[in-house]
Amino acid sequence: MSIPLYLISHGLLAKPSLYLSDFFERNRAGYYDALMRVRAADDMIHWIRFFLNGVAQTAAKGRDVFRQILTLRTEVEQAVLGLGKRAQTARQALNLLYRKPIINADDATKALSISTPTANKLIQAMVDLGILVEITGQQRYRSYAFERYFRLFIS
Numbered sequence: 001m002s003i004p005l006y007l008i009s010h011g012l013l014a015k016p017s018l019y020l021s022d023f024f025e026r027n028r029a030g031y032y033d034a035l036m037r038v039r040a041a042d043d044m045i046h047w048i049r050f051f052l053n054g055v056a057q058t059a060a061k062g063r064d065v066f067r068q069i070l071t072l073r074t075e076v077e078q079a080v081l082g083l084g085k086r087a088q089t090a091r092q093a094l095n096l097l098y099r100k101p102i103i104n105a106d107d108a109t110k111a112l113s114i115s116t117p118t119a120n121k122l123i124q125a126m127v128d129l130g131i132l133v134e135i136t137g138q139q140r141y142r143s144y145a146f147e148r149y150f151r152l153f154i155s
Helices: 002-009 020-026 028-041 044-099 105-112 116-128 147-154
Strands: 102-104 143-145
Touching: 020 028, 020 044, 028 044, 044 105, 044 116, 044 147, 102 105, 105 116, 116 143
Parallel strands: none
Antiparallel strands: 102 143
């Protein structure tokens, strides 16, 4: 995490959107080898190549995920247009889901300033459209996930 913060402090990144720790974890042996070569043989070039390879791979992965998010966003916005008079509230719910991808009726009620029955109907409509998935298995106090959005960050 310190590398992105360093890059932000020097104006090279606007936000900490470059998650290099994942690259280092997946390439742990190469990471330790590169550090050892710096320490043992003063081979800084090897470390810089390793690091820049990580930056390139991480940036490419971030770009791909961003494109997938834009595609998903277009898809789900098109889907909620079919909700008639609830479409505007559904679009507000989508904006909420990008910030908080697991919600319940109480969350929707508070965030969208709607009644609990309206929140429940909206959530059910989004379940019917395949946007939300119920994750608790309960009859009451259910929570729902924007699962397709979550999956974009797991791969």
